[in-house]
Amino acid sequence: MARISALGLDVGRKRIGVAGCDGTGLIATGLTTIEYKSFVQVVDQLRDLIQQRQVQVLVVGLPYSMDGSLGFQAKQVQKFAKRLTAALQLPVEYMDERLTSFQAEQLLQAENISPSRNKALIDRKAAALILQQWLDQRRSQKMQDSAMTTPNSALM
Template sequence: MKTKLSVLGLDIGKKRIGVAGCDGTGLIATPITTFERTHFKNDINYLNDLINKRQVTMLVIGLPYTLDGTLGKQAQRIQSYAKKLETALKLPIEYVDERLTSIEAETLLKTKKGFSPRRDKAQIDAHAAAILLQQWLNQHRESFSQRL
């Protein structure tokens, strides 16, 4: 029996978390949703629902390295938050460099009619999560093909 791959990509910001998922083969990442951060317990409940529905086995979290490749304060905050997620959700996490994913997502979305960067920040976050998850999938593609 082939193993289905179910991973969530998270673009964690101060106000929102963009969420992306992948198809069962690990080929394609797609934006799922964005939700407002209110309280850690609410974040856990929301993510738990998604994890259960999608039978998620791992989280991939974007880490915003600085342009010189070091970890700044925001990256350290995300690592601290991610460790709490890992403990609460009982899922392994991996990090991926998310530098410029929001800019890439915004550029991609600007081609859509009616898109406004000011109004559609949630779309940017979900698409940034898909971009970072796709990067991770591409890096691990060979190991998936052996498992699937």
């Protein structure tokens, strides 16, 4: 299987959770949380990570409304992602991020860590959940594709 290097982003108004994956594309882990001060500062911090990790794609969580529509916040995230792709010269793929922050909070509570005191950690864990979902979907699609191209020995 081809190696992949991706960054998962959980984009919020104040912070951006960032996750990365191992080269095999199996496991996503939270890397850092960027405090949003300016677009230029975010791009600089992401550029450093992209160079260190030889990133090929950005996976951005898109906060769909619970009914599946794109609300105001989702449109803001799309605008931000378009600016990022232009500044960083990398493709962007979107993943549905509904409930990832809630899941991240649940994970912290299971570890006896207070979610209210660890917002940056929640953002990082949410980014990891977004990226893991993308990696799993990608792997599943590759398996389906290879199954369709492999001749069935029973038919031969």
